[in-house]
Amino acid sequence: VEPQLSGDFATLMEWADGVRRLKVRANAETPLDADTARKFGAEGIGLCRTEHMFFDPARIGVVRQMIMTDSEGGRREALARLLPFQRADFIELFRIMAGLPVTIRLLDPPLHEFLPHSEEEIGELATAMGSDLVTMQRRAADLAEANPMLGHRGCRLGISYPEIYEMQARAIFEAAVATAKETGAAPVPEIMIPLVATKKELEITRAQVDKVAKEVFAESGVTIEYYVGTMIELPRAALTADKIAEVADFFSFGTNDLTQTTFGLSRDDAGKFLPVYVEKGILPKDPFVSIDIEGVGALVKIAKEKGRSVKSDLKLGICGEHGGDPASIAFCEEAGLDYVSCSPYRVPVARLAAAQAALSSGGGDRTA
Numbered sequence: 214v215e216p217q218l219s220g221d222f223a224t225l226m227e228w229a230d231g232v233r234r235l236k237v238r239a240n241a242e243t244p245l246d247a248d249t250a251r252k253f254g255a256e257g258i259g260l261c262r263t264e265h266m267f268f269d270p271a272r273i274g275v276v277r278q279m280i281m282t283d284s285e286g287g288r289r290e291a292l293a294r295l296l297p298f299q300r301a302d303f304i305e306l307f308r309i310m311a312g313l314p315v316t317i318r319l320l321d322p323p324l325h326e327f328l329p330h331s332e333e334e335i336g337e338l339a340t341a342m343g344s345d346l347v348t349m350q351r352r353a354a355d356l357a358e359a360n361p362m363l364g365h366r367g368c369r370l371g372i373s374y375p376e377i378y379e380m381q382a383r384a385i386f387e388a389a390v391a392t393a394k395e396t397g398a399a400p401v402p403e404i405m406i407p408l409v410a411t412k413k414e415l416e417i418t419r420a421q422v423d424k425v426a427k428e429v430f431a432e433s434g435v436t437i438e439y440y441v442g443t444m445i446e447l448p449r450a451a452l453t454a455d456k457i458a459e460v461a462d463f464f465s466f467g468t469n470d471l472t473q474t475t476f477g478l479s480r481d482d483a484g485k486f487l488p489v490y491v492e493k494g495i496l497p498k499d500p501f502v503s504i505d506i507e508g509v510g511a512l513v514k515i516a517k518e519k520g521r522s523v524k525s526d527l528k529l530g531i532c533g534e535h536g537g538d539p540a541s542i543a544f545c546e547e548a549g550l551d552y553v554s555c556s557p558y559r560v561p562v563a564r565l566a567a568a569q570a571a572l573s574s575g576g577g578d579r580t581a
């Protein structure tokens with residue numbers, strides 16, 4: 214479907230934009246998604262999930278080698294091969310978004326998604342890496358986790374293997390410099406660190422990003438304005454948001470993981486029994502669809518209060534699936550967030566819901 218808004222619908226959207234306070238961004242990592250998002254009126258990218266870029270068939274083999282090698286040199290070699298791909302990804306996104314904010318989240322895969330899954334894949338990797346089958350099998354077994362969603366993912370991976378985030382930061386800054394040189398308009402990247410639970414994690418990863426920024430600016434002679442922030446997607450991050458805010462330029466609530474970790478409920482399996490819970494009235498709605506105001510919502514508000522007590526202008530957004538759900542958008546308005554970010558096709562719904570929420574909360578210009 215060619216995305217476009219026309220006629221009465223476009224007019225309605227303009228009215229909605231006249232009354233809403235919340236900005237609306239989109240979750241997008243492909244040029245097609247970014248383009249669709251813009252056509253539907255997104256005011257930026259609120260979440261670019263970079264791990265999706267790693268699954269491209271031309272890259273996944275190198276990504277697997279990067280994870281499966283046990284030497285830093287081997288990892289750096291694989292990452293050097295991935296850098297041009299990643300730089301090209303960001304140049305394309307920056308071009309399409311033409312100066313609108315682009316929030317790029319550094320790698321956050323559950324590690325098992327990058328591990329070889331069959332004996333055949335292990336065999337292929339052994340050949341490609343000049344290793345033997347037994348060593349590869351042992352390595353795959355060492356890296357396998359019983360509970361990958363609570364394991365070696367997000368910033369934990371960036372801390373164990375700093376060269377991964379360094380490559381991504383380099384790709385982002387080199388792409389921003391190239392775009393600035395080509396178009397004369399510099400993008401302003403917002404680099405987002407996933408699965409942060411402690412201030413120290415953000416301090417360490419932020420320092421990696423800042424170091425690479427300095428290097429690229431010195432090499433290119435161009436300086437780019439950028440921000441480094443964190444996802445708030447673990448209860449501990451919400452409860453210590455005042456400390457985390459000391460090193461964050463922005464927070465984005467990852468309410469998918471925040472719902473999973475607040476309820477202690479696997480986001481991948483919840484569908485198996487949640488309908489019964491809703492039917493029996495234990496939960497009013499599926500909390501992975503509509504934000505659980507009493508629990509997850511309370512954590513969002515705590516993080517906002519604590520974060521803004523340290524930085525009064527701390528930018529706050531939401532990028533979980535809830536960012537496209539009207540009831541959750543009403544909550545975001547009431548909680549005082551700055552923007553919601555949702556899938557590109559939900560952007561028009563989000564624009565309307567944000568306007569509705571502004572009107573119901575007494576804000577917005579009813580005459581617009």
Ligand code: PEP
Nearest residue numbers: 446467468469470532533
């Ligand atoms: C989240 O956890 O809400 C989020 C946006 O990140 P992901 O869905 O990629 O884990």
Ligand code: MG
Nearest residue numbers: 446467469470
């Ligand atoms: Mg998440």
